[in-house]
Amino acid sequence: MKTYLVGGAVRDALLGLPAGDRDYVVVGETPEAMLAAGFKAVGRDFPVFLHPKTGEEYALARTERKSGRGYRGFVVDTDPSVTLEDDLVRRDFTINAIARADDGRLVDPYGGARDIEARVLRHVGPAFVEDPLRVLRAARFMARFAEHGFSVAPETMALMRQMAESGELSALVAERVWQELRRALTCTRPSAFVRTLHDAGALAVVLPEVEALYGVPQRPEYHPEVDTGIHTEMVLDMAAQLAPGDDLIGFAALTHDLGKALTPAELLPRHHGHEHGGLEPLQALCERLKVPTEHRLLAEAVCREHLNVHRLAEMRPRSVYELIARCDGFRNPKRIEQMSLVCEADKRGRLGLQDEPYPSGAALREAVRAAMKVRANEVAPGLAGPEVGEAVRRARIAAIAAVRKPAAEPPPE
DSSP states (O other): OEEEEETHHHHHHHHTOOOOOOEEEEESOOHHHHHHTTOEEOOSSSOEEEOTTTOOEEEEOOEEEEOSSSTTOEEEEOOTTOOHHHHHHTSSBGGGSOEEOTTSOEEOTTOHHHHHHHTEEOBSSGGGGGOTHHHHHHHHHHHHHGGGTOEEOHHHHHHHHHHHHHTGGGGSOHHHHHHHHHHHHTSSOTHHHHHHHHHTTOHHHHOHHHHTTTTOBOOTTTOTTOBHHHHHHHHHHHHHHHSTTOHHHHHHHHHTTGGGGGSOGGGTTOOTTHHHHTHHHHHHHHHHHTOOHHHHHHHHHHHHHHHHHHTGGGSOHHHHHHHHHHTTTTTOHHHHHHHHHHHHHHHHSSTTOTTOOOHHHHHHHHHHHHHHTOOHHHHOTTOOTHHHHHHHHHHHHHHHHHHHHHHHSOOOO
């Protein structure tokens, strides 16, 4: 049985990155032979098998022929005559089209190792345009590898623009778009996902609410970067820095300013009421992509409340209590911690402000901790019904006021 290590494991080893999952290609075999050797079949669309001892994936070498619209419109051929080179040419990018034989020899017919050295993301061949999902994959790979100096090859970007213009991206189902977006948000440079799609003309198709932010000006005294699209990119990367690998934080960062795209032109660069105006496009985005409820609820809370969090030092204890209550923070205090991180990313995701402190985040977290120490049996003895809730409310407001007093008092002379 001729087997070759392929794909990400080979690529990441050449980049000096930690090894992830190991996938193999098997050349010259049949499904019957694989089963006879003890492998377990798991592939739905084409023959993939699990090794009987290691559990690693082994796929028969295959070719693909376009037969219809979208990323599922392919006819797969796994005849034993399919060569390793035939299998590699169907892959998306040259850096993913490298194989390693058992003796360590690289099989690299399309120059993937050279492109890794040059830090270039380049498509393997003209068949790239047949699968619209590859546009999103290119953007996701950029989110992962931009920090290593990668850029998209000009000819690959040209094909991505062609695919966006063709309308082929409309064939992508919501679950696949969300899957790629969610994975990109866990990367070190999620802004590269958005920027790559924007440059390819694809962001307007898959995330039109985000595309609409580009070119929208903001007040330079608060946003030296001015452009709301650029600000969103900066917030995304700051969120990835504050909460590495957290797609929940990342999604809220991505969508926190959607309302700014709806500001009437005569009001620019001011955006009065954008935090509430952003809820409608956020809801549309979540419904279209079938975004999980947990992501939607945090994103809605951040969209609606981020200006209030920024102004926390100016708010009365009762207003802080009401903010927490609106966000269901007493039942779910973790959401308040997440909100504070996204709001910090918003405040620091601005040109020249990346290293600024954000005391509002710490103050909000401290307010929640103080309020959560209130116990009904201690503050409402002998009470019943609504009176218990009112007593707890008053006690929580008092607890919030108590932890805010030192900051409100003038410093000693």
